[in-house]
Amino acid sequence: MAIIDQPKKKKYATLNDVAKLAETSIATVSYILNDSNKRYVSSELKERVIQAAKELNYMKSAVASSLKGKERGILSVLIPQFDNPFFTRIVVVIEEVARSRGYFVSISTTVDDMEREREIIKKMIEQRVDGLIISPTIQGTENTDHLRSLGIPYVILERPLVGVDQYDFVGCDNWSCGYTAAKHLIDHGHTEIGFIGWDTFINVQERKLGFLAAMKEHGIEVKPEWIQLGGLGAESGYRFMPHLLDSKVTAVVFGHHALAEGGVQLLRERGIGIPEDLSVVIIGTPNWTQLNAPKFTCIDQSERLIGETAAEVLLNNVLEENISKPWQTLKIACEILPGESVKKLN
Structure with a gap:
């Protein structure tokens, strides 16, 4: 770096x-x-x-004039989905760390809406927040331009900005998630392994690349029909699952827990036993994966460590005024969470 x-x-x-x-x-x-x-x-x-205001990037403040130019003790967090346990767990930890340091956290969801993201960021600037943690939309680069021009501290969470090199990033090592999931199945004797993933521009696609790397490393040729990519959601997982069953794979990696929810539903409707008839590894750890019988083997994305790291990086940026430091790209390692959904073939 x-x-x-x-x-x-x-x-x-x-x-x-x-x-x-x-x-x-x-x-x-x-x-x-x-x-x-x-x-x-x-x-x-x-x-x-008017020209002076433009030159100074002046924006109207919504707070008392006595607070201008001073830290307010407020941080802002923007995430794309409140109903995604990956993000909600991270936010809970960010708030814990911030509160322990005397900061209040304002939490917003963009629902992956570019205009909504732009409006929230603008409002946070007007409120003179001390810093922001943002998991951006597809227009995140443009929507964060004003933060850079004003020098407002921010940390990008999980989804990198396109076309910007100088910023702090904290997220999951998505490539490692895909690699670890595939290798776990290979280590258990599986060579015919399918992958169901989210077809997206964001770095979640690195999970598929990690999966393919593990297969190649072990000399396994991946058939085109073993890879199923599409929209994010249970309905997509449900729709893709029959294609993998037709291809006679012995195991499947779900690249996102939302896809797994639909895929597992179809397997149960068809009476296909896990792991007797099909082994399953899920990237992500929603609560339902550990409440079912069998308990699923999952890839733990280390949400707690991601949240702690993002909060600490931002707070250091807020507090270390006038101190030069390198930009950080911190990808947090995942780990296998063994369950009962993988059959040992060897």
């Missing part, structure tokens, strides 16, 4: 900053930026103030 110095954290521009640059009074700046028309202001002065 390249070591790149982080620029000094900037303070939010205040009315006073704009007034100094425009060479006028704070009252005049406030009057102009609030579009008041109660008194005459020359067009030249108005233009000067």
